[in-house]
Amino acid sequence: MNKEELFARIQKAIIEGRKSEAEDLAREAIKARLDLTEVIEKGYVPGIQKVGDLWEKGEYFLPELITGGECMKAAMAVLQPELDKAQIKTKSKGKVVIGTVEGDIHDIGKNLVASMLSANGFEVIDLGADVKLEKFIDKAVETQSDFICLSALLTTTMLGQKKTIELLKQKNLYGKFKVLVGGAPANQKWADEIGADGYAENAMLAVKLASRLMGA
Amino acid sequence: MIKTVRPKLELLSRRFIEKIIDEAFEILDKQGIFVENKEALKLFSQAGMKVDKKTSRVHLKRRLVEKCLATAPSVIKLYDRTGEQEFVVGGDEVHFDPGSAAVRILDHKTGEERKPETKDLVDFIRLTECLDNIHFQSTGLISADVPHAIADIYRLYIGLIYSRKPVVTGTFRVQSFRPMKDLLAAVRGGEKELASKPLAIFDACPSPPLKWSNLTAQSLIDSARAGIPSELISMGLTGATSLVTISGTLVQHVAENLCGVAITQLAKKGAPVIFGGSPASFDMKRGTPPMGAIETMMIDVGYAQIGKYLNLPTHAYMALSDAKTNDAQAGMETGVGAVLGALAGINVISGPGMLDFESCQSLEKLVIDDEICAMAYRLISGIAHRDDPIATDKFEGYTPETQFLSMPHTKKWYRLEHFYPVIADRDTYDAWASMGKKPIAQRAHEHIEKLLASNPPAVVDQHARGELTRILTAYAKANGVTSLPGLP
Numbered sequence: 095m096n097k098e099e100l101f102a103r104i105q106k107a108i109i110e111g112r113k114s115e116a117e118d119l120a121r122e123a124i125k126a127r128l129d130l131t132e133v134i135e136k137g138y139v140p141g142i143q144k145v146g147d148l149w150e151k152g153e154y155f156l157p158e159l160i161t162g163g164e165c166m167k168a169a170m171a172v173l174q175p176e177l178d179k180a181q182i183k184t185k186s187k188g189k190v191v192i193g194t195v196e197g198d199i200h201d202i203g204k205n206l207v208a209s210m211l212s213a214n215g216f217e218v219i220d221l222g223a224d225v226k227l228e229k230f231i232d233k234a235v236e237t238q239s240d241f242i243c244l245s246a247l248l249t250t251t252m253l254g255q256k257k258t259i260e261l262l263k264q265k266n267l268y269g270k271f272k273v274l275v276g277g278a279p280a281n282q283k284w285a286d287e288i289g290a291d292g293y294a295e296n297a298m299l300a301v302k303l304a305s306r307l308m309g310a
Numbered sequence: 311m312i313k314t315v316r317p318k319l320e321l322l323s324r325r326f327i328e329k330i331i332d333e334a335f336e337i338l339d340k341q342g343i344f345v346e347n348k349e350a351l352k353l354f355s356q357a358g359m360k361v362d363k364k365t366s367r368v369h370l371k372r373r374l375v376e377k378c379l380a381t382a383p384s385v386i387k388l389y390d391r392t393g394e395q396e397f398v399v400g401g402d403e404v405h406f407d408p409g410s411a412a413v414r415i416l417d418h419k420t421g422e423e424r425k426p427e428t429k430d431l432v433d434f435i436r437l438t439e440c441l442d443n444i445h446f447q448s449t450g451l452i453s454a455d456v457p458h459a460i461a462d463i464y465r466l467y468i469g470l471i472y473s474r475k476p477v478v479t480g481t482f483r484v485q486s487f488r489p490m491k492d493l494l495a496a497v498r499g500g501e502k503e504l505a506s507k508p509l510a511i512f513d514a515c516p517s518p519p520l521k522w523s524n525l526t527a528q529s530l531i532d533s534a535r536a537g538i539p540s541e542l543i544s545m546g547l548t549g550a551t552s553l554v555t556i557s558g559t560l561v562q563h564v565a566e567n568l569c570g571v572a573i574t575q576l577a578k579k580g581a582p583v584i585f586g587g588s589p590a591s592f593d594m595k596r597g598t599p600p601m602g603a604i605e606t607m608m609i610d611v612g613y614a615q616i617g618k619y620l621n622l623p624t625h626a627y628m629a630l631s632d633a634k635t636n637d638a639q640a641g642m643e644t645g646v647g648a649v650l651g652a653l654a655g656i657n658v659i660s661g662p663g664m665l666d667f668e669s670c671q672s673l674e675k676l677v678i679d680d681e682i683c684a685m686a687y688r689l690i691s692g693i694a695h696r697d698d699p700i701a702t703d704k705f706e707g708y709t710p711e712t713q714f715l716s717m718p719h720t721k722k723w724y725r726l727e728h729f730y731p732v733i734a735d736r737d738t739y740d741a742w743a744s745m746g747k748k749p750i751a752q753r754a755h756e757h758i759e760k761l762l763a764s765n766p767p768a769v770v771d772q773h774a775r776g777e778l779t780r781i782l783t784a785y786a787k788a789n790g791v792t793s794l795p796g797l798p
Contacts, residue, residue: 155594157549199517202550203597249413249669250482253458278598279413279669296597 101137108141111161113168120172142166142213146298163209186217188308191234192243193221195254200247210297227258234271246277256288272307312695319653321611327619334564338370343520343569347527353576375568378575384621386539386582388476389507399623402655406683407446407478409630409664412671418755423670425454428795435472439768440761443683447477450671459789462486467782470497474768480513487532489785496777505537515543516566518551534574534581541584541625542570547592563613585617586625602631602643611654623657630661636675636751645682652686674754681731688729
């Protein structure tokens with residue numbers, strides 16, 4: 095199998111959501127001593143982009159979208175040790191600290207966003223659900239991340255998004271990270287009201303928003 | 311007279327129900343369920359169940375849960391504020407109450423959703439009080455002009471001041487239970503009196519999949535001990551927080567609710583508990599939980615049938631819509647839900663007035679929905695054998711000139727046989743046009759103004775009001791809230 099064929103198969107595996115095949119092809123690429131950066135950029139990335147396109151066109155629904163993200167994650171997990179060994183730094187589009195705010199255990203929306211950001215080249219630190227507000231800030235400082243993404247499904251817990259921004263202000267860190275908010279009760283108006291840097295309605299729009307804010 | 315058939319909707323065969331229950335029991339036993347509440351875990355542990363304290367996972371044996379089912383009452387009686395009017399929650403009785411805890415209100419004047427304030431909550435409660443087909447109140451709006459720390463108790467406080475109807479409510483914080491119970495007891499004249507004549511239902515929602523949080527498990531325990539009925543609100547989202555198949559979601563729903571029943575009965579044998587829920591068919595395109603989806607309603611009707619099989623009172627979130635305004639979709643989804651819920655004999659149906667995925671209340675929709683509920687009630691009252699013979703005697707001496715309109719038979723029965731709506735348009739085109747071609751929301755709005763102007767608020771007596779205000783003020787103060795909005 096030549097390089098082009100492999101890239102095409104990788105794309106197909108991602109588009110069709112076949113996880114073990116996406117992993118196997120990553121192993122094959124390693125075995126063939128291919129340039130792994132090229133494998134990612136010409137195989138995996140176009141694959142997940144196509145998944146996103148199909149989703150936007152209305153052909154793919156959330157199960158296909160999230161499966162695509164999981165395939166990417168699985169393949170990257172195979173490639174990462176090799177990249178580390180060769181000391182190749184993959185281009186990160188940005189570093190994201192993400193989680194569902196304290197008091198709220200809903201994490202579907204957050205998982206979708208985390209998965210899509212990660213599949214699209216962002217470095218994602220997922221703190222999970224019911225995350226103490228201070229923890230978002232501490233982790234963002236510690237990892238020097240670009241974004242803090244706050245998810246909330248409940249109208250009662252969405253106040254945590256506002257409080258996190260207030261905490262950032264208190265700590266003189268406001269403006270240091272781009273704060274994105276999401277979740278059923280949130281909207282652009284809310285984001286503006288509390289001084290967040292952005293709001294996205296769904297996971298794909300979150301990727302676009304984050305990319306735009308990174309100037310990509 | 312020939313007995314009237316009570317029209318009935320059932321979606322599951324007996325065999326299918328038993329299969330779903332069997333699998334729910336198997337999951338509770340083998341996989342267990344998470345209960346993040348120390349007291350509940352202790353109750354389970356004392357009952358001999360295997361509890362993993364580290365993970366808060368409890369493995370429930372079928373025999374224990376069945377014992378709990380046997381002590382849970384199959385019928386609950388609620389009483390209004392005066393203690394005189396009784397509402398039976400059980401059998402195939404149907405009671406509608408407005409969809410609860412909306413964070414936004416649809417402002418008729420602007421056509422936009424906005425945050426509700428105390429005045430909106432008072433209007434909402436007063437309006438519900440006027441609507442005959444909405445039997446219960448709900449603490450339907452969360453006032454944005456009071457701090458969140460007292461938001462749950464505040465809406466109950468307003469509800470108890472301005473309404474006589476029993477109320478469906480719930481806690482947002484563990485510590486709110488006590489003052490909320492105190493408010494209810496103050497109206498009832500004591501804790502014992504409250505337990506013997508419940509005035510409120512407290513909702514408690516497990517977190518899908520298979521988890522009872524600290525807050526909700528505590529609410530079950532506290533309510534059980536106070537004799538306040540708990541409503542178990544399982545809410546799997548198909549393919550997102552539960553299995554994608556309707557039957558798969560039902561298994562999880564039943565497992566979560568059975569655990570809830572067990573908590574109530576272990577806390578207090580015989581505690582009133584309602585087999586309810588707010589599940590939804592997850593929209594795989596948009597990631598939203600559509601309450602107006604037909605599959606959502608199918609899950610509701612399905613678990614309600616299982617609840618009845620288990621001999622428990624039932625509840626569902628139906629008769630509501632995901633539309634953002636009072637359009638055709640709002641009427642369509644609400645109408646279908648109200649009718650299906652009523653046909654299924656679901657005892658408490660929460661939803662009227664609600665739009666936008668349980669997030670927005672509309673006063674205009676509430677009065678439109680009251681008419682929808684009237685239609686549903688009329689439907690389930692069935693076709694009656696009013697008199698005998700049915701017709702032959704009325705046709706004696708029949709001529710082409712016979713007048714039905716002036717027949718005593720007509721006068722005797724027309725108001726009982728037929729419902730005459732106020733909001734729905736039944737005018738001729740010309741009459742409708744001459745009145746300004748008003749859309750339904752406008753007609754509803756004008757009707758609300760009339761209703762509120764002609765019905766003085768059903769304010770609680772001075773003594774009880776003083777007591778309610780004392781309890782609220784003390785709790786507010788303890789939470790650092792010193793000023794509260796003025797009330798009419």
